[in-house]
Amino acid sequence: MKTIDPTQIPVPELFGYLTSAVGPRPIAFASTIDREGNVNLAPFSFFNVFGANPPILVFSPSRSGRDNTTKNTLDNVLEVPETVVNMVDYKMVQQMSLASTAYAKGVNEFVKAGLTEIPSETIQPPRVGESPVQMECKVLEVKPLGDQGGAGNLVICEILKIHISETILDDKGGIDPIKMDQVARMGANWYSRANQGLFDVPKPIAQKGIGIDQIPNHIRNSAILTGNDLGMLGNVEALPCTDEIDAFAKAYPETITLSRQETHLKAQQFLKEKNVNNAWKVLLAKL
Numbered sequence: 001m002k003t004i005d006p007t008q009i010p011v012p013e014l015f016g017y018l019t020s021a022v023g024p025r026p027i028a029f030a031s032t033i034d035r036e037g038n039v040n041l042a043p044f045s046f047f048n049v050f051g052a053n054p055p056i057l058v059f060s061p062s063r064s065g066r067d068n069t070t071k072n073t074l075d076n077v078l079e080v081p082e083t084v085v086n087m088v089d090y091k092m093v094q095q096m097s098l099a100s101t102a103y104a105k106g107v108n109e110f111v112k113a114g115l116t117e118i119p120s121e122t123i124q125p126p127r128v129g130e131s132p133v134q135m136e137c138k139v140l141e142v143k144p145l146g147d148q149g150g151a152g153n154l155v156i157c158e159i160l161k162i163h164i165s166e167t168i169l170d171d172k173g174g175i176d177p178i179k180m181d182q183v184a185r186m187g188a189n190w191y192s193r194a195n196q197g198l199f200d201v202p203k204p205i206a207q208k209g210i211g212i213d214q215i216p217n218h219i220r221n222s223a224i225l226t227g228n229d230l231g232m233l234g235n236v237e238a239l240p241c242t243d244e245i246d247a248f249a250k251a252y253p254e255t256i257t258l259s260r261q262e263t264h265l266k267a268q269q270f271l272k273e274k275n276v277n278n279a280w281k282v283l284l285a286k287l
Contacts, residue, residue: 011065011150019045020187027185028059029086029096030155031110031125032076039117039126040072041099041109043088045185046152055159057085057137060145060152068149072105074142077155081139082123085157086131090181090193093201094231095130098211101204101235114212114220114230122160130227132180134163202235209235219283224264229271233279240281248281255282 006014019025028047032040046060061071077083088096092115099109110117116129120136127134137157145152170176177194184192189200212220212234220230240248249256258266263282270279 011148015065015150016187019185023186024184024192025186027088027096027183028057029088029099029128029131030059030073031084031086031128032073032082033080033125034072034076034105035079037124038106039108039110040076040105041113041115041128042071042073043096043100044073047085056140056156057135057159058154058156059085060154062153063146063149063151065150070153074153074155075105077139078142080124081142082125083137083139083155083157084120084123084125084127085135085137086128087133087135087180088183089132090183090196090228092128092130092227092231093183093191094228094235095212096231097201098204098209098231098235101208103208111213112209112211112234114215114227114234120161127163132165132168132182133175135159136161136163204235207237209237210239218260219264222264224261225268229268232271232276233283236276236280240277240284244277245281245284248278249285252282255285258282 004017025045026047028044030042030044034040044059044061046062047058049055049057061074063070095113095115099113099115101112103109103112110126117126118129120127123136123138127136137159139155139157141156143154143156145154164175168175168180170179180194182194186192189202191199191201193199212230215230215233219225219233255263255266267279267283270276270282
């Protein structure tokens with residue numbers, strides 16, 4: 001067997017082993033605000049529930065392993081000790097991934113990821129309207145586990161109110177795991193989906209996606225493109241240039257004559273093939 005001494009390897013390498021070995025992990029899609037009222041939304045897979053009386057959940061925004069900076073989520077709960085933990089289903093996984101982009105403080109990831117803010121009933125941070133389960137929480141304690149890059153910070157929360165979409169309930173009023181279609185985090189870019197196995201979602205670390213808010217309205221409001229489709233489109237750092245679009249149109253002249261509906265279907269097919277660049281080209285060739 002390969003034996004590892006955690007003190008003898010770089011933190012990023014250790015992180016890779018840990019997150020690949022311990023999984024699948026549920027995702028805390030946490031919405032918070034700072035003292036000025038700026039909203040932040042970010043996912044964390046160091047997360048679980050730890051009691052029912054009182055109902056307690058804990059998640060951990062780690063310090064950056066690259067530059068030892070802290071997450072906006074951590075800064076926010078220290079200023080305003082409240083959070084909504086929104087559960088993630090498959091329909092929103094790409095938008096959730098886009099929200100993990102390291103946008104500057106003050107940037108609202110709800111807007112960037114094209115997600116809906118819904119007012120909470122007991123606390124200040126908003127809920128994610130697309131989430132099948134939303135838990136309003138007060139933060140009881142933030143326990144730092146170290147001061148170096150990669151160190152966790154346990155955000156210990158008491159659940160004050162739970163909102164559950166009736167679309168995921170079974171005939172007895174319980175949560176049907178198949179209807180919920182929940183996703184969980186694995187190592188690297190891998191996720192798991194209830195009863196569906198593994199799939200991968202590229203993590204936006206090296207780039208900052210333009211965000212769904214920068215997608216033209218006729219694309220963003222498409223009746224065909226899903227939230228996951230828009231999340232993939234919004235996760236590009238820059239759009240194809242005019243020369244690239246022109247070259248694409250010459251190579252595929254049939255795309256110019258497509259209707260808007262057919263264009264969106266063609267783009268969706270490219271997205272299923274994970275060819276985001278061509279999806280953008282076919283969409284922009286019609287503008």
